[in-house]
Amino acid sequence: MTIQNECIGCITAQSKRVCEAIHADAALSERIVQYVETSLQNADFTLSPPVVAAPLYEHMAVLADTNDLYEHQKQHATQQANSYIPFLQESITQSDDPFIATLKTAVVGNVIDLAAEVSFDLHEAINSVFTTPFSHDDSTQLSETLKRSKTVLYIGDNAGEHIFDGLTIQSLQKLYPHTVFTYMVRGNPIINDVTMREALEAGMDSICTVMDSGVPTPGFVYELASSEAQNLFETADLIIAKGMGNYECMTPQKRHNICFLLKVKCSVVAASLGREIGDIICKLD
Known part of the structure; x- marks a missing residue:
């Protein structure tokens, strides 16, 4: 999907949150916000919001003299x-439907998003998620697709959320033991998205294969991915894509059998x- 007028204000607000996160002084805050506001005046409205935002975050990191704006x-x-x-x-184990409980576990982690228009409380979300229905529910079709799938590419989103992704993949491996999972992370630090560093620190490589997509944007962009990541994207029987950034970058889809798991956190999405x-x-397409 392409960037909309509402996204411009959202990205500007994100730059102000960056200043707060890094405890920037007044001078640095002014440079960062002014840079973003000026850059957005020439935004390319044929691109997706994550693609527009990515170089802005890279330069904000340069201005702040850091490699990872949201490390802490x-x-x-x-x-x-x-x-x-x-x-x-325990919730998954005791559930009458472990598959649905697993999907809810995956989705609830998507609350952890420092670039969202609207924020949600993680504790409250976890307490309510198992009684909250999917407003778009293709879980039955997803289950049938998983039964036929030998390979699944699971594209991560945010750090912290990746902990729930690990539990999700472990649960899916029990439900579909014939299926091989690969977990894909961002190519470098961007907003609070998960990278290889966070995935390895969490031991994700002991759960399944972990792959660096090579993508520098807060969402999977096929054209920016490494050849290895492109090949897996093309050949995996099923793709599970987490979060709004992946949805924004991958809509319209380049292939079938992509399941988007996310919590809606902005008016454009x-x-x-x-x-x-x-x-x-x-949502399975």
Whole structure:
């Protein structure tokens, strides 16, 4: 999907949140916000919001003299997510429908998003997710597709959320033991998205194969991916793509059998899906 007028204000607001996150002084804050506002005056409206935002974040990092603007926030989100794993494991085990409980576990982690228009409380989301229906529910079709799939590419989104992704993949491996999973991460630090560093620190490589997409944007962009990542994207029997960034970058789709799992956190994505902010989505195309 392409960037809309509403996205411009959202990206500007994100730049202000960056300044708060890195505790920038007034002078640095002014340079960062002014740079973003000026750059957005020439935004290419044929591109997706993550593609427009990516170079802006790269330059904000240069201005702030850091490689990872949200390093500390990602560490905190990971610690917070880990504290909920026992509860989520038990919820899946005791559920009357472990598959649906697994999908809900995947989606609830998508609350951890530092670039969203609207923020949600993780604790509240976890307490309510198992009684919240998918507003777009292709879970039955997804289950049938998984039964036929030998290979699944699971494209991650945010750090912290990746802890829930690990539990999700472990649960899916039990339900579909014939299926081989690969977990794909971003090519370099961008917003609070998961990279190889966070994935390896969490031991994701002991759960399944972990692949660096090579993509520098907060969402999978095929044209920017490494040849290895492109090949897996093309050949995997099923792709599970987490979060709004992946949805924005991969809509319209380049192939069939892509399942988008996300929580709607902005008006533009809500309009694209015909849903409401706060809805949870399981959409198989």
